[in-house]
Amino acid sequence: MNKKVLIIGGVAAGCKAAARSKRLDAEAEVTILEKGGIVSYGGCGLPYFISDVIKDEKELMSTAIGVVRDASYFKNVKGVTVHINTCAEEIDRQKKVVKAVHVATGERKEFPYDKLILAVGGEPVIPPIEGVQLRGIYTLRTIEDGFKIKTRVAEKSVRKAVIVGSGLIGMEMAEAFYHRGIDVTVVEMLDWIYPAVLDKDMGLLAARYVSQKGIHVYTGEKVLRCEGSKDGLIQRVITDKRELKSRACHRGDPGHSGE
Ligand SMILES: Cc1cc2nc3c(=O)[nH]c(=O)nc-3n(C[C@H](O)[C@H](O)[C@H](O)COP(=O)(O)OP(=O)(O)OC[C@H]3O[C@@H](n4cnc5c(N)ncnc54)[C@H](O)[C@@H]3O)c2cc1C
Structure with a gap:
């Protein structure tokens, strides 16, 4: 047989x-x-x-x-x-x-x-941050995740994106959102970006390059919680150093506001 x-x-x-x-x-x-x-x-x-x-x-x-x-x-x-x-x-x-x-x-x-x-692959690690279940917060692993994010971006309602973690996928997504004209902030708990693949000196150089492009990079900073509207849509990301609000301007388009 x-x-x-x-x-x-x-x-x-x-x-x-x-x-x-x-x-x-x-x-x-x-x-x-x-x-x-x-x-x-x-x-x-x-x-x-x-x-x-x-x-x-x-x-x-x-x-x-x-x-x-x-x-x-x-x-x-x-x-x-x-x-x-x-x-x-x-x-x-x-x-x-x-x-x-x-x-x-x-x-x-x-x-x-x-x-x-x-051959079941892995699952994204979701940190135990208060508010991670709010709408408008995504993980990216499967093609279905990709469809959800791309559809949301295509609706043109996304003005600002916060990436939690500056690993390879996080930074690729920072670049992707940047190319879509979205105001991007990366929050990294450790002191430099790409901490798993770069030493500090190279990580600092990479952060300077990325910042010069107009992406906000906050290292040595921890996301504490996410807060949403009454209907459960993400509105603010609270770190141990600042509050990142969802209302922001499109790069080069100061008249617009939105998520
Ligand atoms: C955004 C992103 C960028 C990446 N960039 C790179 C890169 O540049 N270079 C690189 O080398 N790698 C990269 N990777 C990693 C690479 O995509 C993964 O290593 C690869 O997809 C792993 O393949 P896999 O088959 O092991 O697992 P997966 O791709 O995770 O596939 C596993 C599949 O198993 C299915 N499954 C799970 N449980 C069950 C079940 N009970 N019943 C039926 N089906 C089930 C899941 O639905 C899933 O489709 C990237 C990954 C992502 C998300």
Whole structure:
């Protein structure tokens, strides 16, 4: 009987594992379960999608010759079955089945396996700051997060963005918002930006460059809480040194105010 390889998670690691499994055993029945609606996209491109350097999301999920890597691509080209919107909920290791639910219809299904590969990625770390649940506060990890942020920016109601943390993704998002004409502030708890990848001397140089571009950089400063309007929309970010209000002017457009 053909070996059943089941993979949970269908972005970078999951799709690579699927392709590799087929190369090692062309007869294997390889199946991917992905709880999101899109597989095999380049998460690294999300800031550029939000800044509109990448205009069409299909560019994030296409091969070098422009073929979209969707479920039918995986079926026809790789011989791999993809179930999107399918969340694995339970692994029964005795029976060797994964119990999953379709996130839209609620339909439950069991997927048997001989080999099971977990490629479920990570989750954003959300610091325990009061008010982080307010509307208008986002994390960026999945393409769905990218759609939400880009849609919000496209509504042209966003005038000011505060980035909490100056790691690689935070600074890429600072650049993305800057390119969208948004007034950007970066708040970093440590004394320089990119603290995980740069030493202090280089981090200070990078901060000076970024500040000269017009992005506000506050290092050695901690976000204490976020405050919102009565209907739960973020309005203020309170740090241990200042209050960052949501009402701000568009760069070069002092007459406008908004979020
Ligand atoms: C904004 C941004 C910029 C980045 N830039 C770079 C870069 O420049 N260079 C670089 O090397 N890396 C970069 N990365 C990191 C890179 O995108 C990740 O390392 C890569 O996506 C990890 O792939 P993965 O398959 O392990 O996990 P993920 O991409 O997290 O995929 C895991 C998938 O598993 C699914 N899943 C989880 N649980 C279940 C379940 N129970 N059932 C079904 N499905 C499930 C999730 O929905 C998710 O789609 C960036 C990431 C982001 C967010």
